Amino acid sequence: MSSNTRRLVAGLLMCAVLAGCGTADNGPAAPTTSGGLTKVKLQLQWFVQAQFAGYIAAVDRGFYKEEGLDVEILEGGVDIVPQTVLAQGNADFAVAWVPKALASREQGAGITNIGQIFQRSGTYQVSFADKNIRTPADLKGKKVGNWGFGNEFELFAGMTKAGLDPGRDVTLVQQQFDMQALLRGDIDAAQAMSYNEYAQLLEAKDPATGQLYQPSAFTVLDWNVVGTAMLQDALWANTARLDDAAYQDVAVRFLSGTIKGWAYCRDNPEQCRDMVVAKGAKLGASHQLWQTNEANKLVWPAPNGIGVIDEAAWNATVDLSLTTRNQDGQTVLTKQPEGLAYTNDYVRRALDAVRADGIDVTGAGFQPLTVTLAEGGV
Amino acid sequence: MTETAVALTGVTKVFNPGRPDEVTALTGVDLTVGRGGFVSLIGPSGCGKSTLLRLVADLVAPTTGTVTVAGKPARTARLDQEYGIAFQQAGLFEWRTVARNVELPLELRGTGRRERRERAREMLDLVGLADFADHYPAQLSGGMQQRVAIARALAVHPPLLLMDEPFGALDEMTRERLQDELLRICASTGTTTIFVTHSIPEAVYLSDRVVVMSARPGRITEVVEVDLGPRGEATRQSEEFFAGITRVRRALRGGPADGAVPAAAGPATPVGER
Amino acid sequence: MTSTVDPVVAADPAAPVAASRRRRSGRGPLGTVLPPLIFGVGGLLLWEATVVLGRVAPFILPAPSAIGREFGGNLAVIWQAGLASGANALVGLLAGAVVGILAAMLAGRFRFLGEVSVPVAAALNALPIIALAPILNNMFESTSSIPRRLVVAIVVFFPVFVNTSRGLRLVDPTHRELMDSYAVRGWTFTRLVRLPGALPFVFTGLRQASSLAVIAAVVAEYFGGLQDGLGSRITSAAALTAYPRAWAFVVGACVLGLVFYLVALGLERLATPWRARRPG
Numbered sequence: 001m002s003s004n005t006r007r008l009v010a011g012l013l014m015c016a017v018l019a020g021c022g023t024a025d026n027g028p029a030a031p032t033t034s035g036g037l038t039k040v041k042l043q044l045q046w047f048v049q050a051q052f053a054g055y056i057a058a059v060d061r062g063f064y065k066e067e068g069l070d071v072e073i074l075e076g077g078v079d080i081v082p083q084t085v086l087a088q089g090n091a092d093f094a095v096a097w098v099p100k101a102l103a104s105r106e107q108g109a110g111i112t113n114i115g116q117i118f119q120r121s122g123t124y125q126v127s128f129a130d131k132n133i134r135t136p137a138d139l140k141g142k143k144v145g146n147w148g149f150g151n152e153f154e155l156f157a158g159m160t161k162a163g164l165d166p167g168r169d170v171t172l173v174q175q176q177f178d179m180q181a182l183l184r185g186d187i188d189a190a191q192a193m194s195y196n197e198y199a200q201l202l203e204a205k206d207p208a209t210g211q212l213y214q215p216s217a218f219t220v221l222d223w224n225v226v227g228t229a230m231l232q233d234a235l236w237a238n239t240a241r242l243d244d245a246a247y248q249d250v251a252v253r254f255l256s257g258t259i260k261g262w263a264y265c266r267d268n269p270e271q272c273r274d275m276v277v278a279k280g281a282k283l284g285a286s287h288q289l290w291q292t293n294e295a296n297k298l299v300w301p302a303p304n305g306i307g308v309i310d311e312a313a314w315n316a317t318v319d320l321s322l323t324t325r326n327q328d329g330q331t332v333l334t335k336q337p338e339g340l341a342y343t344n345d346y347v348r349r350a351l352d353a354v355r356a357d358g359i360d361v362t363g364a365g366f367q368p369l370t371v372t373l374a375e376g377g378v
Numbered sequence: 379m380t381e382t383a384v385a386l387t388g389v390t391k392v393f394n395p396g397r398p399d400e401v402t403a404l405t406g407v408d409l410t411v412g413r414g415g416f417v418s419l420i421g422p423s424g425c426g427k428s429t430l431l432r433l434v435a436d437l438v439a440p441t442t443g444t445v446t447v448a449g450k451p452a453r454t455a456r457l458d459q460e461y462g463i464a465f466q467q468a469g470l471f472e473w474r475t476v477a478r479n480v481e482l483p484l485e486l487r488g489t490g491r492r493e494r495r496e497r498a499r500e501m502l503d504l505v506g507l508a509d510f511a512d513h514y515p516a517q518l519s520g521g522m523q524q525r526v527a528i529a530r531a532l533a534v535h536p537p538l539l540l541m542d543e544p545f546g547a548l549d550e551m552t553r554e555r556l557q558d559e560l561l562r563i564c565a566s567t568g569t570t571t572i573f574v575t576h577s578i579p580e581a582v583y584l585s586d587r588v589v590v591m592s593a594r595p596g597r598i599t600e601v602v603e604v605d606l607g608p609r610g611e612a613t614r615q616s617e618e619f620f621a622g623i624t625r626v627r628r629a630l631r632g633g634p635a636d637g638a639v640p641a642a643a644g645p646a647t648p649v650g651e652r
Numbered sequence: 653m654t655s656t657v658d659p660v661v662a663a664d665p666a667a668p669v670a671a672s673r674r675r676r677s678g679r680g681p682l683g684t685v686l687p688p689l690i691f692g693v694g695g696l697l698l699w700e701a702t703v704v705l706g707r708v709a710p711f712i713l714p715a716p717s718a719i720g721r722e723f724g725g726n727l728a729v730i731w732q733a734g735l736a737s738g739a740n741a742l743v744g745l746l747a748g749a750v751v752g753i754l755a756a757m758l759a760g761r762f763r764f765l766g767e768v769s770v771p772v773a774a775a776l777n778a779l780p781i782i783a784l785a786p787i788l789n790n791m792f793e794s795t796s797s798i799p800r801r802l803v804v805a806i807v808v809f810f811p812v813f814v815n816t817s818r819g820l821r822l823v824d825p826t827h828r829e830l831m832d833s834y835a836v837r838g839w840t841f842t843r844l845v846r847l848p849g850a851l852p853f854v855f856t857g858l859r860q861a862s863s864l865a866v867i868a869a870v871v872a873e874y875f876g877g878l879q880d881g882l883g884s885r886i887t888s889a890a891a892l893t894a895y896p897r898a899w900a901f902v903v904g905a906c907v908l909g910l911v912f913y914l915v916a917l918g919l920e921r922l923a924t925p926w927r928a929r930r931p932g
Contacts, residue, residue: 456835469829472926
């Protein structure tokens with residue numbers, strides 16, 4: 001072969017390899033086993049923290065092992081997109097927010113929602129009480145911080161619903177994933193998760209009084225109340241592999257273990273906090289207790305059973321994803337989700353199995369704790 | 379009585395005195411150059427010919443002895459721009475046009491713009507490069523760059539021209555042509571020239587006197603008088619030319635040349651104007 | 653073979669004439685532009701074919717056609733964001749360049765400063781801008797453009813400083829002797845010899861710095877602060893898994909970088925005309 005022909009063949013081979021990376025037709029892969037247990041990888045949405053207490057408890061308390069699963073938890077981070085990790089086959093299940101996961105689906109990621117763990121949204125827009133921002137309409141003319149990165153749509157939907165033009169009526173500011181900008185007064189309203197950044201405010205000292213800030217110092221816009229909340233933490237599975245009976249079975253067992261884990265954290269928040277801290281969470285013990293408690297509030301009560309995807313809530317989220325525009329005029333989705341976007345089949349089977357063990361899966365009597373925070377969250 | 383252009387009396391130059399790397403570059407130098415004369419300095423490396431030139435230029439100071447240029451101490455002569463100097467590298471400023479390079483010494487002595495430009499044009503005419511006034515040095519060949527350097531050296535019409543192997547980096551044909559050019563220019567301007575070279579034919583062709591030097595320590599061993607009359611094509615083939623080359627070669631080897639007295643010490647007689 | 657007489661040859665027949673000078677007139681500007689153009693277009697076609705034939709999902713690797721569509725569909729946003737990033741890059745570039753040149757001149761003037769500055773500059777240059785951006789963002793107001801411009805200025809400082817220092821240091825010994833013969837030293841020497849001699853080096857540094865400035869301006873935005881430039885558009889599109897759009901903004905950033913580079917090149921040609929007109 002002449003050298004030119006050789007080069008051509010090499011080039012074509014490279015294209016073939018690259019094409020092989022395409023996931024448009026990913027076939028099913030058999031899950032691997034170790035010591036009789038099936039190995040499962042779970043990709044978290046963010047760094048290890050009590051937001052994921054249920055999964056961590058399920059590992060530490062052996063709930064997954066009871067189901068015959070050896071679950072490895074993969075920590076998330078700033079540049080890790082959990083649904084992409086799942087779609088590319090580097091994890092078996094992933095925790096991801098519904099709008100972002102649906103956006104990935106639109107770009108070809110083959111994933112399906114098999115369990116809506118968080119029934120409510122935990123996004124707040126917080127401001128100091130003296131700014132008098134009690135409804136989204138009060139944001140007009142203010143400096144409004146948000147994290148971008150796809151986290152901003154509830155805020156934008158809220159503003160649009162109140163009749164504001166986000167591009168013109170407010171000053172939009174990119175916010176770091178902390179509360180410094182609000183505390184310094186650089187912005188008037190800041191985005192915060194009820195279970196994380198909001199606590200950071202209550203862990204900071206008010207320079208005027210020398211004491212920790214109290215909730216009365218702030219006003220909170222809760223998008224669940226405003227009506228523009230979108231579904232968040234859900235468990236996603238690889239759609240193509242759901243054709244495989246073995247994977248379906250693993251999914252049901254995984255959901256069972258997860259449900260038991262979250263039920264345990266509902267009933268034993270301090271122990272769950274300890275497990276999360278032991279796993280290397282970034283912020284301290286009192287902060288993680290707050291987070292466990294707040295996460296529980298998003299999960300429980302779940303009248304239809306934890307993890308069931310409510311059709312009305314789903315449609316509302318999809319609707320907002322199609323219609324809300326961010327500051328670049330972009331929407332989350334450009335068309336209705338196609339194919340198997342969500343299914344309650346597996347979670348119902350899991351709920352039946354867990355209920356049969358006598359475990360409470362609706363949390364009707366759930367009472368949240370009152371958590372005292374310490375400075376710096378220790 | 380002819381004017382003395384340059385006079386060195388009892389000059390020695392020791393570099394790094396008192397240190398382990400001390401070297402005696404020149405010792406016991408007495409030399410006089412009359413106005414309009416053309417003197418070559420020739421010798422093996424280490425004989426101090428470049429040092430001698432730099433003493434005249436006041437680029438180094440003598441350890442003992444005096445150096446006089448145009449009747450003044452060498453330092454004053456330098457500050458008064460009594461000489462122009464050309465090195466083996468043309469040393470043109472690549473960021474200036476050819477004309478602006480020639481204007482440099484005039485600029486430094488504060489000459490007005492119009493006069494500078496005229497003088498530069500005049501000098502470039504002299505060296506035959508008037509058409510290249512607005513070119514940049516990088517566009518010129520090596521020989522042309524040296525011609526510009528000569529034009530620059532003569533821009534202030536100095537009475538003295540010092541040259542340190544200026545044609546050393548050029549090929550033979552260019553060198554011979556530039557030798558003729560140089561003689562023509564010096565003749566028309568009446569400049570006194572001290573020319574350092576390590577080429578015997580070049581020294582003989584150009585000079586009235588060839589100062590032969592030797593090393594360790596650097597000193598003048600002999601002065602060879604040369605009289606070839608008006609130079610032309612024929613000169614390079616003439617008997618007198620080859621005879622001169624032979625005399626210089628013998629002097630370099632250390633043996634006495636015909637009729638020449640070894641001038642290790644004592645003043646050499648100045649030659650009359652050409 | 654040219655029909656006109658080469659002026660250098662006419663004036664100096666012995667001058668060596670580069671053979672390439674005679675040959676160059678045959679291969680016009682088309683000859684230099686066409687091959688890379690064909691190569692680039694060919695590469696794009698290969699990319700498109702790979703994505704389409706291999707049915708590669710957009711979230712792995714988008715097709716050039718999809719990127720082109722997004723580019724066309726978002727021109728207004730790309731333009732606005734490009735202006736913002738460009739302004740940051742320009743301000744940072746000017747600030748960093750001025751400080752770099754002044755520092756190089758000081759380092760040249762005071763030998764002690766020069767010796768101290770080299771290891772310090774090397775150590776500072778090893779610091780990734782990633783470490784600086786969030787720190788600077790916290791030091792300033794959230795709506796300020798200063799942190800990003802500072803990041804650009806710091807990134808620009810090093811190539812300008814290093815190249816200018818080298819240029820100021822490299823003085824031809826012949827020039828030195830020549831100026832000694834004219835009794836010129838000190839500021840006059842600097843003005844007449846060092847500075848003009850250093851100019852090509854300064855522009856080499858500026859050319860390097862110009863593309864770095866755009867990269868720094870775009871990347872600095874990844875870490876917060878005011879989000880009005882191309883960097884934030886890239887990350888927000890990526891967060892929404894809208895990779896064709898993200899790539900479209902990347903293309904915008906490339907275009908911006910190219911513009912900066914070409915302007916720097918043009919300025920270099922203007923300021924140092926003697927380098928352009930080399931023979932052969």
